[in-house]
Amino acid sequence: MKKKSFKGYIYLAPVLIIMLVFTAYPLVRAFIMSFYEDYNAVNGTYSGINIENYRALFASSDFRTALANTTIYVLFVVPLSVIISLLIANLLNSHIKFQGLFQTLYFLPYVTSVIAIGVVWRWILHSQYGLLNGILNFFGIESIGWLTDRRYSMASLIIFAVWKSLAFNIMIFLAALQGISPDLYSAARVDSTPRWRVFFRITVPAMGPIIAYAFIMGIINAFKVYNEVYALFNGAAGPNGYNSAITIVFYIYDQFYNNKKYGIAAAGSVVLFLLIMVFTMIQKLPAKIRARKEAAQK
Amino acid sequence: MKSRKAVTVLVEIVKYVVLIAGALFTLLPFVWMVLSSLKSGGEIIMIPPTLFPKKVLFSNYVEAWTAAPFPRYFLNTVLVAGITTVGVLLTSILSAFAFARLDFPGKKIVFSLFMATLMIPGEMLLITNFVTITKLGWMDTYQAMIVPWLANVFYTYLLTQFFSSVPDALYLAAKVDKCSDLKFLFKIMVPMNKNAITTVAILSFIGSWNSFLWPLLVTNSKEMRVLSYGLVRFQSEAGAQYQLIMAASCILVLPIVVVYLILRKYILEGMAYTGVKG
Known part of the structure; x- marks a missing residue:
């Protein structure tokens, strides 16, 4: 009945563009930045690519x-x-x-x-x-x-x-x-x-x-x-x-804001993301198990 | 039999005592805020604190309102919350229509990716978005506070659910009548779902009104501050004049309380959806 066309994307365009710029791109950037040593987010300079930020993060008494x-x-x-x-x-x-x-x-x-x-x-x-x-x-x-x-x-x-x-x-x-x-x-x-x-x-x-x-x-x-x-x-x-x-x-x-340690802030946000992902998975688990059981019964 | 009835009465009494105690705890900050905002500068630092102001001073509100550029903060907040709400409604309605009614290649994948973004903590995106705003030259502007919030996955999802429940027959009939998609959307779909759309509008307005971290991040000048950031700055500026700080808090809280009391039906509906979303 309905024919597929790309028209849907015209309706989605405003949301997709904003999400690409303000969600998808910064998400990818956060992972990348977390591996840049001494990263300066304003002018984009860094001294190396390594896991120094993560080491500093977990060594920090505040964290x-x-x-x-x-x-x-x-x-x-x-x-x-x-x-x-x-x-x-x-x-x-x-x-x-x-x-x-x-x-x-x-x-x-x-x-x-x-x-x-x-x-x-x-x-x-x-x-x-x-x-x-x-x-x-x-x-x-x-x-x-x-x-x-x-x-x-x-x-x-x-x-x-x-x-x-x-x-x-x-x-x-x-x-x-x-x-x-x-x-x-x-x-x-x-x-x-x-x-x-x-x-x-x-x-x-x-x-x-x-x-x-x-x-x-x-x-x-x-x-x-x-x-x-x-x-x-x-x-x-x-x-x-x-x-x-x-x-x-x-x-x-x-x-990020006060100390300008962008790399460490990014590493912290990656850890935050992983923590939240783990707990979201745990929350979704029962529903998945139930769905699988029901599928098995059929 | 008699003792049983006594127990029932006792249970009833305990029920109300617990409910009232809980309600008092919930209302405590609101009541204390209002009471404190009406006291004099001398009374507010009395030990022990007085419960009711000895002399009710509405002038504190006038004083707070003029002690910092609160009229400007208020205007900024109304503008940002208002424009964000209108904008996000429009983009959410359009995208919800695409998901609910149109068929396009990659729809399932796009929708799944879309929903997956609900998992991303917004805090993770701050650094890069801050840089993006700087590079766009948008620091200290209204668009910096508005544009990043013009897409909302949850609102789109909510409206998609509602739009999907509108019978296909209506859409097909409109097609036969040569009614364009856009016309169908705004002439039939939107009016049919006005309750859901009102809910989204109110949730968006309240969310934007209460937002704090992002406006703090992307504004520098006093002229661009919103109420929430203005309030914390005022707290430092006003020093120990807590009656003025409380009056300023009232200015931020009361408009939303009024909106809530008038439109709570819609808000509670929306909250119920937030709850079952998981």
């Missing part, structure tokens, strides 16, 4: 701190956020009053500027005049230098990050919960199965894939944290020159 911080971030933020979101989404999905209002409120952080809200968190966490220390003092606990004591840098980042990530997780969990067949629940009600059992026997298994998705997305996002750190520490990655809250992307950006 190692960034990897360690990302691990801490993943270990705290992702599970905390998933558990709280799961709880809230379940409550939102039960018969409650003002459901629409609650939903509207809970999703609000998803649309608001990380920078602006980060600036507000910076104020809440202020060591002298901040709200959080005010509350702690009220309960007789001494003030904590949330943003001035480097031991608390990651704790501050985690508080902000959990707050920020709840909206997205609640939203996807709620959508998934609403997709579970109500018949399952009515059957459980007929059998007068206890609530907690319904939760663990019906809700959790049905939610498995979406919970896994939330975990993987949480991990991938952990690699890319930047704005949060920038806002909390006013452009730095920690207090008083310490990079105690540095993240992978913060490190890459710092090397």
